[in-house]
Amino acid sequence: MADGTYEPLNRAARAVPLRVIEEKPAISIVGLGYVGAVSAACLSDLGHRIVGVDLDAAKVDAIAAGRSPIHEHELGDLLNRGVAEGRISAHDDLIRAVQDTDVTFVSVGTPTAPDGGCDDRYIRSAARAIGEGLALKKERHVDTYHVVVLRCSIPPGTTMAVMVPEIEKASGLLCGKDFGVCFNPEFLREGVAVADFRKPPKTVVGASDDRAARIVARIFEPVDRNPILCEIETAETVKYVDNVWHAVKVTFGNEVGRLCKPMGVDSHKVMDIFCQDTKLNLSPYYLKPGFAYGGSCLPKEVRAVRHIADSHGVDLPMIRGAMDSNDAHIAEAIRMVRETGAKRVAVLGLAFKPGTDDLRESPVLEVIAALRAEGVEVAAHDMSITPETRIAAQLSYVTHGAPGLRALAEDLPELLVARPEDAVAEADAIIVTHNHGCYRELVKSSFKPTIDLVRLFSDEMALPHVDGIGW
Ligand SMILES: NC(=O)c1ccc[n+]([C@@H]2O[C@H](COP(=O)([O-])OP(=O)(O)OC[C@H]3O[C@@H](n4cnc5c(N)ncnc54)[C@H](O)[C@@H]3O)[C@@H](O)[C@H]2O)c1
Numbered sequence: 001m002a003d004g005t006y007e008p009l010n011r012a013a014r015a016v017p018l019r020v021i022e023e024k025p026a027i028s029i030v031g032l033g034y035v036g037a038v039s040a041a042c043l044s045d046l047g048h049r050i051v052g053v054d055l056d057a058a059k060v061d062a063i064a065a066g067r068s069p070i071h072e073h074e075l076g077d078l079l080n081r082g083v084a085e086g087r088i089s090a091h092d093d094l095i096r097a098v099q100d101t102d103v104t105f106v107s108v109g110t111p112t113a114p115d116g117g118c119d120d121r122y123i124r125s126a127a128r129a130i131g132e133g134l135a136l137k138k139e140r141h142v143d144t145y146h147v148v149v150l151r152c153s154i155p156p157g158t159t160m161a162v163m164v165p166e167i168e169k170a171s172g173l174l175c176g177k178d179f180g181v182c183f184n185p186e187f188l189r190e191g192v193a194v195a196d197f198r199k200p201p202k203t204v205v206g207a208s209d210d211r212a213a214r215i216v217a218r219i220f221e222p223v224d225r226n227p228i229l230c231e232i233e234t235a236e237t238v239k240y241v242d243n244v245w246h247a248v249k250v251t252f253g254n255e256v257g258r259l260c261k262p263m264g265v266d267s268h269k270v271m272d273i274f275c276q277d278t279k280l281n282l283s284p285y286y287l288k289p290g291f292a293y294g295g296s297c298l299p300k301e302v303r304a305v306r307h308i309a310d311s312h313g314v315d316l317p318m319i320r321g322a323m324d325s326n327d328a329h330i331a332e333a334i335r336m337v338r339e340t341g342a343k344r345v346a347v348l349g350l351a352f353k354p355g356t357d358d359l360r361e362s363p364v365l366e367v368i369a370a371l372r373a374e375g376v377e378v379a380a381h382d383m384s385i386t387p388e389t390r391i392a393a394q395l396s397y398v399t400h401g402a403p404g405l406r407a408l409a410e411d412l413p414e415l416l417v418a419r420p421e422d423a424v425a426e427a428d429a430i431i432v433t434h435n436h437g438c439y440r441e442l443v444k445s446s447f448k449p450t451i452d453l454v455r456l457f458s459d460e461m462a463l464p465h466v467d468g469i470g471w
Contacts, residue, residue, distance in 0.1 A: 026048065027105060028101040030094050032063055035107035036054070037059070037069055039105055039197075041088075043219070051090070052090035054092065063090040066088070098133025099137050104146065106163070109152075123158065132170050135170065146180070151183075151186045153185070158236065160175075164181055182207045182216045183232045185204055187201050187242065200223060202228060203220045206236065248318070258309075259305065259314060290454055291453035292333075296358060303323070330367060336451045337367065337431060343377065343428055345376055345378050347368060348382075348431065348433065349382055350380050350433070359385070359412075364453075379415060379417050379423040380416055381419070391409065391412050424446050427448060431451045432456060
């Protein structure tokens with residue numbers, strides 16, 4: 001299934017007569033905690049018939065009576081109305097609920113396992129019951145394409161490698177043929193969960209097949225006409241990455257607070273101004289995986305902030321960790337080149353970013369220095385650097401980098417070649433740090449092992465001899 005926006009289902013194109021694609025499919029929801037209870041109330045409010053299922057009798061009783069099992073704004077009113085109008089019921093029999101509905105939402109808990117991983121036992125047991133329900137439906141010749149929608153936060157791969165096999169085993173049916181599966185992460189914030197449901201930050205649907213994707217997209221159409229359709233593993237990863245990002249934001253804000261306080265600077269004023277910058281600060285800028293940061297500002301200023309914090313006795317593990325993480329990224333590039341076994345390497349792009357001849361703290365120089373220390377020969381090309389560029393002057397203060405950087409500063413003019421073809425001709429492997437059309441063409445036609453640090457090619461155009469550092 002290709003990524004893209006949702007197109008309304010073409011009714012005439014349907015191969016199978018499907019009761020499930022009524023305007024409002026009936027939905028069973030297993031797990032009536034925060035996510036399940038909110039989904040039950042809000043989906044009922046959109047006109048769906050809802051059957052809630054939980055092992056916890058208190059939650060089942062509350063939902064069945066139209067009471068909220070949790071404290072959440074508006075939730076009690078919606079559940080009350082859903083029950084009064086006959087759209088919501090609840091019990092503890094998942095097998096029966098599956099038989100009685102067209103779509104099953106799974107929102108059971110996924111607590112932390114003793115080893116720190118994710119405990120998926122509730123998903124497994126729910127999946128087995130869903131499988132049994134599907135088998136009984138099949139026996140009764142109920143001709144629906146039942147869709148199971150996993151909404152839990154889980155490690156990527158869990159939907160297809162854990163939930164689907166359990167359902168298939170228990171049902172004897174095949175995913176994608178007899179039933180569909182989606183992963184639809186929940187982005188609600190407790191306290192404003194109903195408002196978030198009605199106005200979601202985004203709707204993400206990873207699906208086993210187009211039919212399943214369309215059914216789920218249609219359910220959410222009243223609140224989001226443009227869901228993001230993607231592979232199941234992408235949707236699973238998005239949920240984790242979102243929450244890690246939120247944690248990183250909180251931690252960053254808190255470290256700024258601890259940095260500011262001993263200096264007598266108002267951290268809220270600083271962050272108010274920081275947040276007004278929606279071009280570089282609160283924006284997609286700097287967020288795509290690529291190569292290490294470098295240049296004349298970032299490394300120097302992260303170091304300076306760390307120094308200020310140290311001088312005030314303040315520990316800032318995340319800001320300190322940025323430097324360690326950057327070093328680890330450079331080390332990964334070196335490892336990737338080493339793995340090719342190349343004795344001669346072409347480096348395409350030397351400056352810390354394209355369009356400048358600034359070599360100060362350019363991270364690829366660290367890579368070159370390390371390779372040369374291991375006896376690897378390097379030929380380098382950069383669109384903006386010529387023999388006239390004042391290389392030595394730029395590198396004269398490289399005291400913070402790898403030991404080989406000083407020697408490199410002296411030798412770099414000799415490593416430079418005028419044309420990228422000249423660098424590649426004698427090389428066993430290529431490192432690319434700038435995304436130029438001519439570098440892409442060279443990599444494509446050379447068939448030499450290439451370490452791509454800038455995502456030269458999209459997924460569809462991926463070449464077997466090109467290895468990306470984070471893709
Ligand atoms: N709470 C949030 O704000 C939030 C937001 C987004 C995603 N999530 C994710 O959604 C999932 C559910 O979160 P939650 O906070 O609603 O969990 P919860 O612990 O509040 O509720 C889970 C419910 O599932 C029930 N359950 C477990 N196994 C069952 C089974 N086999 N049959 C019937 N019921 C069963 C439990 O009794 C419990 O009531 C988790 O993976 C969580 O990480 C939570």
